[in-house]
Structures are given as structure tokens and as C-alpha cells.
Amino acid sequence: MGSIVNKWWGESATERLKADNRELQENADRRAVYIRKKTNQLLAVMGTLPLRSDESDKNLLESDHIGVMAESLQHIIDQKKQLDEVFRKTREELLTVLSMSAVAMLICDDSQRGVHCNRQMAELLGIEVAVAGERIEIPSGLVVQGALADACRKIVETRRPARMEQQTINGRLVDLAGVPVKNQHGEVIRIVLTAALSEKV
Amino acid sequence: MMPEPEYRTIDLRGQVCPGTLLAALREINNGIAGIREGLQVMVVLTDNRDSCVTIPGAATNMGLKVTVRDEGSYYRMELRDGGFGI
Numbered sequence: 001m002g003s004i005v006n007k008w009w010g011e012s013a014t015e016r017l018k019a020d021n022r023e024l025q026e027n028a029d030r031r032a033v034y035i036r037k038k039t040n041q042l043l044a045v046m047g048t049l050p051l052r053s054d055e056s057d058k059n060l061l062e063s064d065h066i067g068v069m070a071e072s073l074q075h076i077i078d079q080k081k082q083l084d085e086v087f088r089k090t091r092e093e094l095l096t097v098l099s100m101s102a103v104a105m106l107i108c109d110d111s112q113r114g115v116h117c118n119r120q121m122a123e124l125l126g127i128e129v130a131v132a133g134e135r136i137e138i139p140s141g142l143v144v145q146g147a148l149a150d151a152c153r154k155i156v157e158t159r160r161p162a163r164m165e166q167q168t169i170n171g172r173l174v175d176l177a178g179v180p181v182k183n184q185h186g187e188v189i190r191i192v193l194t195a196a197l198s199e200k201v
Numbered sequence: 202m203m204p205e206p207e208y209r210t211i212d213l214r215g216q217v218c219p220g221t222l223l224a225a226l227r228e229i230n231n232g233i234a235g236i237r238e239g240l241q242v243m244v245v246l247t248d249n250r251d252s253c254v255t256i257p258g259a260a261t262n263m264g265l266k267v268t269v270r271d272e273g274s275y276y277r278m279e280l281r282d283g284g285f286g287i
Contacts, residue, residue: 043219043222046219046226046255046258046259047258047259048218048219048251048255049218049251050219051219052217052220055220063223068223068226069226071226071230072230072263075230075263075264076259076262076263079263080262082264083264
């Protein structure tokens with residue numbers, strides 16, 4: 001057969017075809033290596049195992065694994081964007097509730113540093129605040145003292161809501177209440193404190 | 202009133218990860234619009250334990266709600282619209 005082809009095409013044409021064939025095979029091998037590598041990277045992003053070693057190069061070239069995962073990642077990113085928007089709106093709503101509340105409110109982190117507070121709490125604490133629309137910005141690095149710090153420590157230690165009646169803040173008698181905000185590990189990351197003028201004399 | 206969703210079953214029994222995940226993702230991509238509109242519930246059958254982690258993980262990240270039930274010799278996952286949960 002080879003000799004017939006050689007006779008018909010000539011020796012050089014046969015060699016050229018063989019060389020072309022080798023080159024095509026080498027290109028296909030390189031593409032398969034690349035696709036396997038990129039597919040495994042995307043599978044790692046998805047949190048799963050790499051392709052099995054017995055997955056044939058032929059199947060790899062014919063299946064659009066990268067395309068499938070690219071489309072899935074697009075859906076994941078779209079979902080994250082929508083969630084970001086929902087969280088942004090929710091945060092705005094919560095801060096508006098905080099600023100409009102008639103009760104003095106303060107949000108601290110687990111080191112008793114103030115994160116947000118409303119006008120009523122700022123007045124009670126006697127601190128200077130910057131006003132930005134309905135919201136007020138408390139001084140960065142504000143660390144609460146006295147009864148508020150005691151309430152924070154108690155809530156961080158017990159991880160439970162706490163009430164402390166008849167506490168004195170800047171000479172005014174208040175009832176303090178606080179609730180912890182926990183992360184997914186159950187650790188207290190924020191404390192929401194409210195202070196109402198004590199009705200008991 | 203919302204119509205009853207259509208249940209579409211993908212049988213991946215006998216396959217292992219990552220093949221199961223890739224096959225499930227392909228089907229989710231094709232049907233995600235219907236799932237998000239509540240018109241379709243995708244049912245995935247698998248006997249591969251790893252897939253009970255990888256498929257729900259990816260589907261949850263896409264905003265779907267996934268329930269997994271042990272049916273004895275295989276697992277049955279139901280993927281439906283998850284809303285935002287807020």
C-alpha cells in the first residue's frame with residue numbers, strides 16, 4: 001500500500017503528509033494538555049476534584065468543560081451581584097432605623113470600639129459627631145467606657161443579651177440593654193446597645 | 202397563582218466526581234431560567250457521596266436551594282429557586 005501511495009504521490013508528498021499528520025497530532029496533544037490544566041483550575045475554583053487521569057484527550061477536546069464552568073461562574077457572579085445589592089439596601093435601611101430611633105443606640109465591636117451610633121446616644125455620651133445626611137459619623141477609634149464597656153464585656157463573655165438597669169452615664173441614670181451579633185462560628189462580632197432614661201428614681 | 206413546577210430528573214448514578222458535577226452544571230445552566238422563575242425543580246440522582254457536597258455547593262452559590270435525601274442506595278437532590286432568604 002505504502003509503495004502504491006509513494007508511486008502515485010511521490011516520496012516527498014508522502015513524507016509531507018506524514019509530517020502534517022504529526023504536527024496536527026502534536027497540536028491536538030498541546031490543546032488537550034491546556035484544556036485539562038484550565039479545566040482543573042476551574043474545578044478547583046468550584047471546590048471539587050481534578051479531572052480523572054483516565055479522561056481521554058478525545059473526550060476532553062469534544063466536551064466543552066471550560067464553557068460549562070464559565071457559564072456556571074457567570075451565574076454565580078450574577079447571584080453575588082444581586083446579593084451585594086440586597087445587602088447594600090438592607091444596610092442602608094438598618095442605618096436609617098438606627099438614626100431615626102428615639103432611643104439612644106450604639107453599635108460596638110468586640111473590643112468596645114464604637115462603630116455606629118445615633119444622635120441620641122452621641123448627646124448622651126457628649127461626643128462630637130459629623131453629620132452626613134440622616135446619618136452621623138462617630139469619631140474613629142472611640143472606645144466606650146464605664147457602664148457601656150461593662151455591658152459590652154458581659155455580652156462578649158456570655159454571648160447572650162444583657163440588661164443593666166440604673167446605670168450612670170455622664171450623670172444621667174439610664175437602663176442599658178444590649179444584644180450580641182454573632183458570626184457563623186457563634187463568636188460575638190458586634191454588640192447593639194440601647195440606653196433609655198431610667199424611670200425608676 | 203403559581204403553576205406547579207415541572208420536575209426534571211437527571212440520573213447520574215454510576216458516575217463519579219468531577220464528571221457528575223460537570224454534567225449537573227450543564228443541566229443547571231440549560232434550565233436555570235425556569236428554576237429561578239419557579240417553573241422547574243431539577244432532581245439529581247447520584248450514588249457518589251462527593252457529589253452530595255460539590256453539586257449543592259455550586260448550586261447554592263448560584264442562588265438555588267438544595268435539599269439532599271438519602272434513598273438508601275443513592276441520593277436524591279432537589280434544586281429549586283432559593284430566593285435571597287432576606
